[in-house]
Amino acid sequence: MSAIAEETIQPCPECGSEIRGDSRFTLWCTACDWNVDPAAPQPEAGRLERAGRELARRHGEQLLAEMLSGSDARPRRDASAVAATVLAAAVHGITVALAVGGAWCLVAGWGGAGIVAGLVLLALAWLLAPRPGRLPEGRPVLLRADAPELFALVDDVARAVGTPSVHAIVVNGSINAAVTTYGIRGRRLLVLGMPLWEILTPEERIALLGHELAHYANGDLRNGLVVGSAVRSLTVWHDIIRPLPQPSGLELIVNALYVLPRLLIGGLLVLLLRLTSRAGIRAEYLADRLAARTASTPAAVGLMDRLLVAESLGVWLRTEANRAALRGPRSSRNAADRADELWERLTAYVASIPEHEYERQRRAGARRGHQVDATHPPTHLRRASLLAGQPEAADAADAAAVTPEAHKGDLIAAELATARTEVARRLLRGALDD
Template sequence: MPAVARETTQSCPECGTEIHGDSRFALWCAACDWNVDPEEPRPDTGRLERAERALARRHGEQLLAEMLSGRDSRPRRDASALAAIALALTVHGATLALAVGGVWCVVAGWGGAGVVAGLVLLVLAWALAPRVSRLPDDRPVLFRADAPELFALVDEVAQTVGTRSVHAIAVEGSTNAYVRTYGVRGRRLLTLGMPLWEVLTPEERIALLGHELGHYANGDTRNTLVVGTALRTLSLWYGTLQPISRPSPIELAVNALYVVPRLLVHGLLVLLVRLTSQAKTRAEYLADRLAARTASTQAAVGLMDRLLIVEALDVLLRSEANRAALGGSRAAREVRARADELWGLLTTYAASIPEHEYERQRRAGARRGHQVDSTHPPTHLRRACLLAGDPEPATVLPQTHRTALIATELAPARTEVARRLLRDGVED
């Protein structure tokens, strides 16, 4: 992917309009949309992800109309949410029943057979029990003493959206950001993907924080302890019951025994996803609104546009990792020196993307329903929701000295993440 923009011109083969573009990106016609979406469709994904994407799109359109009509769109406990909680409790109840049954069999004994059966049930209960997430050990994790200015900004955003702040911040190499809980006390972890953070403006970073913390403020059903752990438990069950590939005769019999339980677990997983899909979609729209109220509508819309180019950023990162891999041992020695250069290269590239490429991505995204992932409503609908109504002013404003201090606090982590991105290319 060339780093330097080169202007190119041609006539549109459909309508004859003269097209001016950048040779690094697809040449397209704004007058008739010729070649607006030349990319190959994504490879087919699993049934569950396809179902999630379809639900997010359908509910995204329904809820956008609801929110634009002025009807009450606040989070609420409707019949679907109550049914999801009941189903989640049933899932946890099944795991508890295995544990209780195991203890009972061990105590009963039955001449030793009960002990064996009980131990099997206890192992199953232990394997299938919901797990409490822990802090990641494969990426940098910052606490308040490590980054006081960053936490002060997060605290200010949390207060603005009406929720408590986070206890830790992890930094990783994805073009993403998300929140989750960890530990038995339900402490909060914010994960920042450094490639995404680096290409955002200070205002867009505040919008990103407002969106992520907004998930705690608007009652996202899937973020609750009961439903969230039930989804993870069902996913674990479903993964465990997958048929063994190239089975031996004994494994073939095991595969046959797995068929009915696998279908049952898959049905429960799909049902729980369906019951929580509308609430999840509503939560994304509400989180976007909180992002706009925190950082301004303009900053939140800018964040939406940045999300349209994350695939291009990922391509650039993979290209740099491949270059490091092709360099062999010499590249391995230079990884440390090139780590900081990686972020400069990425931000320079993002800043050089012309407006007509963003417009192409917006039009193409509307055609194919671009989504950040399978749980988010289409990006163009989120953008339309933000632009409807009066623009929101910023509540939290970036401060030049704080921005500089935050960059200093993140410097060790950003260097480590860059090294890992490049080193993965060398080690592969």
């Protein structure tokens, strides 16, 4: 996709209004919304994905109405949260029962049959047992000594949202960001998608950090040890008893035996989603508000607009990878130069996206209910929540809790230089991270 605007003027086939647009993007009519969303919606991954998105949409609308009416939206433990914790504990109880049963079978022996049964039960318990997260392999990992200025910025944002900072930062090729934990001690990890980081303004980067770190402060049950690991266990069970493809006669019988347990496990997963969805959506709204308070409302809203074009950026990156593959291997020096140039071309492309394309994405997103994923409320509702609330730091930059400093931005860029080159090389090889 070229970064050079190509203006096109034509009448709207529906209402006759003049359409002015950039031929690189979808031409649409602002007067009647003709062609505002020409692409067919992408099919969902499955029943659980559809259920999660529907719950996020419904609870997103309900909570937005409550927040705009002045109701208290702070995180709280309600009956659903308690029920989710009890259900998750029961799931873990099954894992414990498998381990105890396996140990008992090993001790009993039963002429060798007990040993086989015990090993099987212990293997299942080991497979389903909650495990601490680990640092991702094959991705640049930054510790405090590697990037002191970046960590100083993250520390400032963490203080602004009222939570301890992170212990490590992983840089990957996703058009996203996230927080999680790793290790037995539950150390905090920030995952930064370099394509997203590169296209944001300094203020929007602070809003991104504020939103992600706010999840630690909000205590989202779905990210907690008890409920989060129970969801993982149920997901593993659900995958283990997936029907066998192209089954033979005996495998048909096995598939038939899988039906009832799979329905039960799927039902438990949907129930956990239902019990935790409202609290999770509330946490997302609160994270947006903390992001606005930390960076400013315009910065938080601008971040959401960037997320709306994430799919287009993914297409752009895959196109660049295809072009790199057609050029074939070159010297390592040229490869490094092309990697660094990728970010320049990406930022130039994003800077060339006209406002009418962002407006089209906003209107199309409202029609489709665009969501970052099944755990987030629809983006247009998040945007409406921010714009309807009290503007944060809209008029004076010094009113924001954290403000960018140009010279520190240059230092942070230098600290990220090696990681951004490595990520760019992966992207040029077609390795776009999810």
